[in-house]
Amino acid sequence: MFFRVSIIGFLQALTVFSAATASSLVQRDSSCNTPDNRACWTDGFDITTDWEKEVPYTGRTVHYTLVLEQGDIIGPDGVFKHDAMLFNGSFPGPTITADWGDYVNVTIINKLLYNGTSIHWHGLQMEDNNINDGVGGVTECPIPPNATKSYLFLAEQYGTTWYHSHYSAQYGNGVLGAIVFNGPASANYDVDLGTFPINDWYYESADQILAQVQAPGEHGGPTIPPPPDNILFNGTNVNPADITMGEYARVVLTPGLKYRLRLFNPSVNYAYTFSIVGHNFTVIATDLVPVNTTDPSTTVSSLFIAVGQRFDIIIQGKTEEEIASDGGNGNYWINATQPISGYCGNFYGKPAAILSYDFPDATDELPIVDGLVPEDLRCEDSTDFRPVVVRDVPPSEFSISEYNTLPVHLMNDKKQSKVFWTIDNVAINVSWEQPLLEYIREDITFWPYSENVLEIPPESEWSFWLIENKSKIPHPMHLHGHDFVIVGRSPAPDGPGLSDAMMPVRHFDPVLDTSSLNFTNPARRDVTMLPGNGWLIVAFQNENPGAWLFHCHIAWHVSMGLSVQFLERKNEIKEKMDLNLLVDNCAAWQSYIDTNPPYQPKNDSGV
Ligand SMILES: [Cu+2]
CATH class of the missing domain: 2.60.40.420 (Cupredoxins -  blue copper proteins)
Known part of the structure; x- marks a missing residue:
């Protein structure tokens, strides 16, 4: 059920998205991916395929056009919401659907009144395609009002994800939607509810x-x-x-x-x-x-x-x-x-x-049974799940030093009368006019400290990071351009975290804690919780050239600085993608701000 709204005082966006219908190059056997055989996909590709190595290219491109508009709305619960920003007039925005191995082309038309935008495709690996990651001030200049940008990427992975604005806290105004890439599944089912x-x-x-x-x-x-x-x-x-x-x-x-x-x-x-x-x-x-x-x-x-x-x-x-x-x-x-x-x-x-x-005795009344209150999971996602495609981590490459230890602090800047979140002792603050990829394009090898750039050592195959939380507030940490493996995490606090006494400060101790780490097919995903007063160790392979954010996904926290930029295989970025594609949009953004528009100035980290 999508909630469609009328934007008060503004014309409803035309819904112009269209999905291509050309048949796939890779034909599926009729016995494949049926309710009894969801593990199967196409000839030679199934649930055991490692998509980092092989993708069933279909030769097809799926096209979507999303118009981003702004206005006050009456929300789904009947209450006025101030300054909503919606794709094609709906919340969530249209679902982007494609098959594993399709290319996806999404055109964004920015009809916001006084804001740029940048649209990020959450969780997509963007192999050799960092320039389409959609982070304003990192991989592109923002799209100015009344401008258009097309993103092009491969459905290299399959499953469920979402897209959202990566321009300050803008997605909190409704700038988001789902992505479904059809593919095999590790258990059978009759019906996909979406x-x-x-x-x-x-x-x-x-x-x-x-x-x-x-x-x-x-x-x-x-x-x-x-x-x-x-x-x-x-x-x-x-x-x-x-x-x-x-x-x-x-x-x-x-x-x-x-x-x-x-x-x-x-x-x-x-x-x-x-x-x-x-x-x-x-x-x-x-x-x-x-x-x-x-x-x-x-x-x-x-x-x-x-x-x-x-x-x-x-x-x-x-x-x-x-x-x-x-x-x-x-x-x-x-x-x-x-x-x-x-x-x-x-x-x-x-x-x-x-x-x-839905059965003959069904009623549309409210449920009668309240049920039990579920167990308090203490702000921690389970790490018990084992990926179908096994990825082991070489323990011999694991080491912790000052370089790969990232403390997270809350910082009160009395001069600015502003609170920041720092990681590695910096609150990130990017420049929308000069994204990190623009430095790379111009062969500039120094940038402001506030960019919070961490270069992945080029000789390493695996990159390990210890994040130590110096506050009681847990953070959902998200990495762009990779799935990370969760090598270890401080155990959940004993109590439900009601009092400080139940939230002891836990540091990673190499002598005591190394034996608790898991290098054998650990849980793998793109967001996991950094425990309050605790630590988290993640690892990923150094193989995807680009500038990739690693940040807290609480919109307020990343706005307040809680992000680094991993700069990976810096010397290969220019050969893997055409950085000159940045130029036109950055020129359009610069000329927009030069006209001194009724522009809402940047008041946070920018990402
Ligand atoms: Cu956070």
């Missing part, structure tokens, strides 16, 4: 909230971000103050069938534990990484979903007899509850949607 985003929703604009959060709070500490005004499930929910306004999202199942649901968390701040009353479910992919379902631990009753993460799950629909024996009315609550510490999103209440069965 994407199901669950995210925080605010009546104020992201810019209004960011200004509050950047200002020091009481006693010089950070200002606690405001709680969300609502939590949307697939773009809708009832109004928490008056449930006659808006409507619950409903997922409708036929008894006995198996369903795939593609969960993702496009919040700016809110992380949650997802559960469905009376139902367990099986995880088949963590971000864009298919996971082995033969291990019983992949079937769970609840899942912690950090900001930016995706989980593809299989739900076995109950039989009519099972529904009857549950004593309910065939409707079950879908919950997105919060760890009670309040450290990974401000407390909201009991946001919910409804899973309903």
Whole structure:
């Protein structure tokens, strides 16, 4: 269910997206990728294929055009939202769908009134294609108002992900949508229910909230971000103050069938534990990484979903007899509850949607059974999932030094009266006019300290990073251009994190902690939690030339500086991609700001 809105005072965008329909070069056998054989894809390609080595090129390009407009709207719960920014007038924006091995061409038309934009394709590897990563001030200059930019990339991976603005905290105004790349799956299912985003929703604009959060709070500490005004499930929910306004999202199942649901968390701040009353479910992919379902631990009753993460799950629909024996009315609550510490999103209440069965005795009443409160997962995503395509990490290459240790601090700058998050002792602050790739294009090898660039040592095959959190607030860390493997993490605090005493400070101790690290096919994905007062070690292969952000995905935190730029295989960037493609857009951006427009100046890190 997509929520379509009318932008008050502005013309509704024309919906002009179109998907190509030409047949694939790679023909699929009719017995392949059926409900009983989802592991199969095309001749020679299946769930065991390592897409980093082989991709089933289809020779097809799928085209989308997304028009980004701005205005005040009446939101899905009936309440005015200030300065929403939406693709083609909908929240979430249109889902971009392609097959594994297709090329995807997305044209962005910026109709915002006084903001540039840059659109990032979250989780896509962008092999040798850093210039299409869509980060303003890193891989491109922003797209100025009334300008157009086309992004072109390969569906090298398959599964569920999303696209969003990477221009300050702009995606918090609604600048996001889902991406589905069809491919094989590690468990069978009958029906693909499609994407199901669950995210925080605010009546104020992201810019209004960011200004509050950047200002020091009481006693010089950070200002606690405001709680969300609502939590949307697939773009809708009832109004928490008056449930006659808006409507619950409903997922409708036929008894006995198996369903795939593609969960993702496009919040700016809110992380949650997802559960469905009376139902367990099986995880088949963590971000864009298919996971082995033969291990019983992949079937769970609840899942912690950090900001930016995706989980593809299989739900076995109950039989009519099972529904009857549950004593309910065939409707079950879908919950997105919060760890009670309040450290990974401000407390909201009991946001919910409804899973309903379509059968003769079905009613459209609300669920009767409240169900048990799911276990408090303490702001930590599970690292128990094992990728189908095994990637072992050579322990012989592992070492920790000052160079690859990245402390994360909260910093109160009294002179500026602003709070920052630093990583490696710098709060990143990029230049929209001079992205890092422009330095590379011009062969300039020095840049401001505030760019927070870390060069990957060119001789290393694997790159290891220890992130040490010097605050109680956990951070969902996201890497561009790679999936990282999670080599280790400080154990979850014993208590639910209600008091400081339950949040001991844990440093990585090479003598004591090295034995707890996992080098054998560790969990692999593109977002994972850095525990409060704890540490995280991730690793990735040094093989994708470019400038790749590694940042906290809480929109407020990355705006306040919590990001580095990994500069990888610097000397190969110019030979792998045409950096002259930067020039026209940077000239357009420069001439836009030179005209002294009614332009909203940069007031944060820029990313
Ligand atoms: Cu953060």
